[in-house]
Amino acid sequence: MNKVNEVSEASEQETPFHLLPQEEQHRISATNQKRVREASTIHEWEIRIRESFVPIFILLLIGIPVLIGAWMLWNESSNGWVFIIVGAVMFPYLRYLVMADKHYYYRLTTEGLIVTYHEAIPEVAYTIVRGLAWLGVVACVMAVAVLGPLALVGAGGMALLAVFFTGFEKKPTTEYTVFNKDKAYVVKVVKNRGLIRFDAIPFSWFEFSYMYCHEGDVYKILSCLMDELGCNEYREFKNELSLRRAPVGVLDVGVPRKLDEINK
The missing domain is CATH 1.20.5 (Single alpha-helices involved in coiled-coils or other helix-helix interfaces)
Known part of the structure; x- marks a missing residue:
């Protein structure tokens, strides 16, 4: 079924998306997110990742x-x-x-990808930081009371910083990537890292994303993704650095592989 979605409308018009009025940007983003969110789920998974560096x-x-x-x-x-x-x-x-680990939750749908992630920080760490922050606020207030207004020169800034951390808590972030069925895609993979990247040709930020998965699930997720994107091959990379350095929206990169070669 040939669909012309909001993303293709934004990319084909004369005015680039980032130069559109804020209201128009918000409308396009909201429409795309709604379509991805309400689409049928193909596969979903969660994983905790430590950044390579x-x-x-x-x-x-x-x-x-x-x-x-x-x-x-x-x-x-x-x-x-x-x-x-x-x-x-x-x-x-x-x-x-x-530099805490990140906990990712992925939901792959027929219209795109939804990823929700947060820092995998132990809850006790949040408690300790909030406690120290309140202690810092009290110490700054006492310094002002004892030393007078001159203490504000140093204590004022410290107090503001301490107040900022009194509300330190886990805040998840959700991002949406929409599939544009009118474009060609290239799928890039680092199998031993369980890292998959897909991007549209020509490149668009709306149609580009990274996915982490468990190494044993690479075949299943690749199969689902490539079927939706209409890809009959993927591009293999030796490590994460080489993949991240590869140009986006370009087909002639990496080593071309067929899906049935993934376990070879």
């Missing part, structure tokens, strides 16, 4: 102060413990707050 990034940020501290201790400077303690404190902060 996280271990290396944390190792660098933590390793530098620890190495400096170890070098200072080797040279009989007790100040080296300061750097080691800073590294030890930074590790849980970076790992569980700044």
